[in-house]
Each structure stands twice: as structure tokens, then as C-alpha cells.
Amino acid sequence: MPDLGKGWTPGDLDEDWEASAEAKLETVEFDTELGIEISRDAMALARGEMTETAFHEKHHEAVFEEFGIDQRPTYETTVKAKTDDDGDALPGVPDVGGDAVPSRRGLLKTMGGLAAAGAATSMAGCLDQAVDTPASTADSDGGDVQLGMVIDTDKCIACLKCAEACKQENDTDRGSQWMHVFRYEETEYDDVSEGQMPRPCQHCSEPSCTYVCPTQSRFKREEDGIVLTDYDRCIGCKYCEVACPYGVNFLGKDEPTDKSPGFFGSDTDKNDRRVGGPPPAGVMGKCTFCVHRQDDSAQKGTTACEDDCPVDAIHFGDMNDADSQPRQYLRENRDQSRFKLLEEQGNEPNVVYLGNEPSKDATPTDGPFTYEDLGMETLADDGGDDQ
Structure with missing residues (x-):
């Protein structure tokens, strides 16, 4: 992922970024060059530098050729499976029509035994300074629900309890840290300062990860703005991982951890x-x-990371509701500096940070607590799969 913090620009999608993207995609049986190019353009689309029409005119044929389907959310025309001259579905292409989307299992089955086996084995950013402004809208105290967070980095003590609670709650794989706490040092005029920044998914209003998903398994839920993955539709192409500037995606490996007794919530x-x-x-x-x-009336409006934070640094709720907990917290701390992570990217993240924004040159560091101290594996260097 690009370096976190202020000073990051779209120009940082350079050779280093491309090399990192290539390393992510080389473990799956899909077109690496297409994944890199469409991800780069998805970020340009989020920034408003490319229109949806141009985006699809440029990539539709290649996406269709690679996957036999193109259900990306910015593509309004119904796409049907490729057929031969007699109208029969071509080998390796799911036979779908209308708005139907093939299940992951069905799509992998049609890929053919060898390709399916290869795929299966390899699949193992600032809120406006007006205090009362919602995170994802310029004005409006009502309207649609947009769940989000306010995270106070000045309160955060980098104890990693939020990361531990997330793992216990969601039973994620070893090395997959859905909530990760970045600990870093800044040096200015020989003065060294330390900081920390918890990083969940930003649940963006303009999620570039959804733009690249050929089966629309990655989507933004209408009723509350959460960005989710439909596990039955996902084919593991990892394009969403490359298109996300925040490094929050992990490919499932079925490697359980001792930190969790298992997932007890509803998976649907x-x-x-x-x-x-x-x-x-x-x-x-x-x-x-x-x-x-x-989706549970008894726990609605709560998250595990917020519940377990010992210093009350995480505040979760509807960012479009002026009376919600995060909006109230913003008003109560109106004099504190605030930022959104990589806001220049244009994804419109719905996590607002209070405190000083790390610079692009911030140096990652350990402590005061480590993931090993809590019996968790550290995050992989690329912010994604364990290597």
C-alpha cells in the first residue's frame, strides 16, 4: 500500500506500487496486467479524473474476456455470458443472463479442473474543519445512514486491544488483521515524536475496490453504507486488494487462530x-x-473494537446523524486537529481521525505492545496476505 499520511499523492502510484501490486496478484490465476491497470484507473475514477463511461469503455472488453462477466457497479448495461456463433456458452464461462451473478463455487467449477485447482490452492485518509460537518456529506443532518467512526489518536495508547477484540469477534485467519494499529516515529529538526493510528477498513463513500470487482461481490450496502464482500460471489481475483489504497484486504486461508473460539454471529x-x-x-x-x-437488534450500533478500547478512543455510529456518538464527540473536541486518511485519493473515507496526521515520511516502529505479546501474528508487509 502507499505510504500513509499527509504528503501522499496520486503520483505515488509509481514503480514501487506497481511492483507491490504485481506481487499481490501473482499468487492467483487471473490477469495481473489487467488488475494493475484497472486498479490504477479505479483510483483515478474515485478522484474524478476519469468518467464512468471512459472507465468501462477502456476495461469492459478485457474484463469480459478474462472473467466472462462484467457486473461492476458503474456498468449499467446488463451483460450476458459470452457465447459462440450458435448461442451456446463458451467453455470456462458461467452461463448467466439478465442480472444473475454466478456463485464463486459455480464460477470456479466452470474454469476447468486445472484452473480451479490453481485458483483454490493460491487463495489459501480530513473532515472539513467545520466541526458539525458529517464525514461523507457536505451538509445534511438526515438522509441515508452512513456508518463510520471517529478515532482519537491522541487518546490511543497502542495497546492493540482493538485488534485483539476484532480477531476474537470475527475469527479471522492467522496474520489477517482487520483492525491494525500503526505505530510510528516522526523526526523534525532532530526532535523525535511518536504516534499511533488504528486502521480499520475506511468504508468509503467512493470505494474504488467495488469499481474493479467483476462479479460485484464487493459492494456498498445501501441501508447503512458498509462496504462488504459477498463470499458466495467472490472468485478471489484480488483486484479489490490492489485497488484499495488502505491495505485492508486479506485473502481467506482457513488458518484459525487460538485467539478466537470461533465465529458466533450470523454470517448472512x-x-x-x-x-x-x-x-x-x-x-x-x-x-x-x-x-x-x-443486523442484530441487541447489538446494533456497536463494534467489538469500540467495546474493548480501554481509553474510549473509538466512536462508532451514523456519520450523517448530528446526534450520533461520533458526531457528538467531534463537537466536544472541536479544537482538536482532524484528518481523513489519504483524503487526496478521493475515496471519501468514513473514518475521521482526531490528532496529528502522520507525514509520508513517518517511520513504522514497534511498541509499547506487540502483536506477539498478545499471541497474534504481525501484519504482512504489503498489508494483505501473509507471505
């Missing part, structure tokens, strides 16, 4: 989509804002 949402809990092997997973809680 109200629309019967399998979106909660740990992803199956070969399926992309990430922070869900504890979606199983949001």
Missing part, C-alpha cells in the same frame, strides 16, 4: 448474502464494521 445479512465472519479460503475478507451486530 438481511438479504441472505454471506458477508459476515471469516472468509472461506480463496475469498477476500476485511473489516465489516461487525455487520452481524448491525
